[in-house]
Amino acid sequence: MEVNMQINQGWQQDSFGEVQHELWEKMKTTYCATPNVDSRNLMKVCLDGKDPNFSARIYTMYAEEPMWVQNVNALLLQMDYFLEVLQYPMSDTARRNFSNLPVQESRRAEELELPKYALSCDMGKTATFIIKVLYRQNSTWQGIVWWLERKQQQTFRSALELLYLMYNAANASEEDAQAALIFD
Numbered sequence: 001m002e003v004n005m006q007i008n009q010g011w012q013q014d015s016f017g018e019v020q021h022e023l024w025e026k027m028k029t030t031y032c033a034t035p036n037v038d039s040r041n042l043m044k045v046c047l048d049g050k051d052p053n054f055s056a057r058i059y060t061m062y063a064e065e066p067m068w069v070q071n072v073n074a075l076l077l078q079m080d081y082f083l084e085v086l087q088y089p090m091s092d093t094a095r096r097n098f099s100n101l102p103v104q105e106s107r108r109a110e111e112l113e114l115p116k117y118a119l120s121c122d123m124g125k126t127a128t129f130i131i132k133v134l135y136r137q138n139s140t141w142q143g144i145v146w147w148l149e150r151k152q153q154q155t156f157r158s159a160l161e162l163l164y165l166m167y168n169a170a171n172a173s174e175e176d177a178q179a180a181l182i183f184d
Contacts, residue, residue: 043131046124059120091136127169
């Protein structure tokens with residue numbers, strides 16, 4: 001629990017600055033070792049391929065096995081479904097649809113009594129991200145994404161911007177990786 005507190009405090013202190021190497025190492029090991037990291041909506045996305053033929057695994061603390069997806073649409077829909085079931089963070093807009101059927105209300109995660117598991121230590125073949133959605137405003141997401149291989153973090157203002165960041169990371173060349181190491 002002490003390590004979790006250090007990591008959470010480190011993220012808050014370094015959220016817009018450079019994150020220390022040891023903090024990243026702790027993050028990589030702690031998220032696969034402890035089930036309670038004080039973040040209900042944390043998702044780990046492991047990309048296994050490059051666009052257009054990629055697959056991904058989505059790990060959460062509420063499922064023992066990953067959710068497998070084969071394209072970007074399924075990735076977004078699964079992540080959105082997870083946030084909707086969890087009802088955290090709470091959405092500021094009601095979900096709309098074209099049918100006359102009423103939108104089913106989700107129950108809060110506390111009511112569901114979901115089990116908590118440790119996030120997997122698995123890494124993606126192409127890239128690995130930890131995603132924390134902080135807000136769901138204006139029918140999209142805002143939050144922080146950590147790219148584990150490069151030890152970089154970035155805030156995102158929409159789900160589309162998150163996709164651009166992940167796409168950029170998955171298609172980064174080795175020359176980009178070497179240039180990034182020079183400035184770290």
